[in-house]
Amino acid sequence: MNEKVRKIVVAGVMGAISIFLGATHLGFIPWFAGAALTIMHVPVIIAAVLEGPVVGAVVGLIFGAFSLIQGAIAPTGPADVWFVNPLVSIVPRLCIGPVAWLAFRGSKNLKEGQIFIISGFVGVVVNTLIWLLSQKYGGFDSDIIMVFTVGVSCVAAASVSCLLLFRQYKKNSQLFPYAVSAIAGSVTNTALVLTSLGIYKFIPWQLIGTIALLNGLPEAVIAAILTAVVVATWSGIETSRKRSSV
Numbered sequence: 001m002n003e004k005v006r007k008i009v010v011a012g013v014m015g016a017i018s019i020f021l022g023a024t025h026l027g028f029i030p031w032f033a034g035a036a037l038t039i040m041h042v043p044v045i046i047a048a049v050l051e052g053p054v055v056g057a058v059v060g061l062i063f064g065a066f067s068l069i070q071g072a073i074a075p076t077g078p079a080d081v082w083f084v085n086p087l088v089s090i091v092p093r094l095c096i097g098p099v100a101w102l103a104f105r106g107s108k109n110l111k112e113g114q115i116f117i118i119s120g121f122v123g124v125v126v127n128t129l130i131w132l133l134s135q136k137y138g139g140f141d142s143d144i145i146m147v148f149t150v151g152v153s154c155v156a157a158a159s160v161s162c163l164l165l166f167r168q169y170k171k172n173s174q175l176f177p178y179a180v181s182a183i184a185g186s187v188t189n190t191a192l193v194l195t196s197l198g199i200y201k202f203i204p205w206q207l208i209g210t211i212a213l214l215n216g217l218p219e220a221v222i223a224a225i226l227t228a229v230v231v232a233t234w235s236g237i238e239t240s241r242k243r244s245s246v
Contacts, residue, residue, distance in 0.1 A: 011055045014043040015062035022066055025076070029222070037219050041096055042226050045185040048097035049104050049178060049231050056097015064090030082202045092192030100185030108177040175228050182227035183220045190216035 021027025021040050028036035044063055048056025068090060070076070071083040083089035194212055197203045203211070 007051045007055050010047055010051045011058045011062075014047040014055075014059045018043040018059065018063045019066045022063075022070065031215065031218070037215060037222060039219070039222060039226060041093070041186060041189045042182070042223050042230075044093065044096045045100040045182050045223060045227050046230055048101040048185070049181050049227065050234065053098040053101040056101055057094050058097075060093040060096045061090065063096075064093035067093070082197060082200075085196075085200065088193065088196040088200065088202075092189060092196060095192060096185045096189050099188040100181040103184035104177045104181035107180040175232055178228040178231045179224040182223040186220040186223040187216065190219060 018027075018040055021043070027040040028038055031037050040063060041060075044056055044060045047059040064086070067080075067083045068086060071080040071089065075081050190212060194203070194208045194216075198205050198208050
């Protein structure tokens with residue numbers, strides 16, 4: 001397939017999947033206290049890893065435009081109306097793909113020892129953030145046990161995921177970069193959207209800290225697993241197809 005045509009096809013397919021996940025609500029996983037974890041940004045990350053930052057940005061634009069339109073004409077909850085503002089719905093989503101692609105490019109040539117060091121560093125940072133947020137924001141005081149339980153669970157899940165990915169590192173050297181790109185893209189989506197909501201005072205900054213911790217970390221882990229599985233499978237199919245055509 002012509003490279004340009006391929007990029008258009010991938011952008012269209014991943015954009016359609018993102019819209020489908022939002023329209024059917026399959027892109028939302030039930031979570032604590034009526035909240036939900038989203039995987040709608042995963043197609044954006046996959047598009048960026050497969051076809052580059054421009055395609056990722058295009059799919060991010062489709063994702064953001066859908067959020068804006070849904071908030072304007074068919075909101076499913078009180079929070080949807082916040083996304084009528086393009087600085088909340090579109091701009092953060094434009095950044096997901098390029099950041100994910102940069103993370104993928106930067107991590108694909110890492111050595112095994114460097115992977116261990118980075119994994120350990122991330123674990124320490126996550127643990128420190130959990131502690132600092134619990135100390136700073138009063139909203140954590142009444143639910144401190146739950147917060148640390150969720151935090152420890154997220155760190156444990158991330159550690160297990162890194163271990164499993166590392167065990168597969170020699171079999172598929174791209175598996176770890178796939179996960180890294182997904183984590184970077186997911187964190188970008190969470191950080192920019194929540195920052196926009198805080199700037200426009202839709203959500204108090206204290207509550208934003210809670211959401212970032214309880215939703216952002218699990219979403220990053222889920223995105224890493226889904227992206228690694230989907231892109232590794234797609235790459236395997238592409239490799240098999242090339243070999244069969246030779």
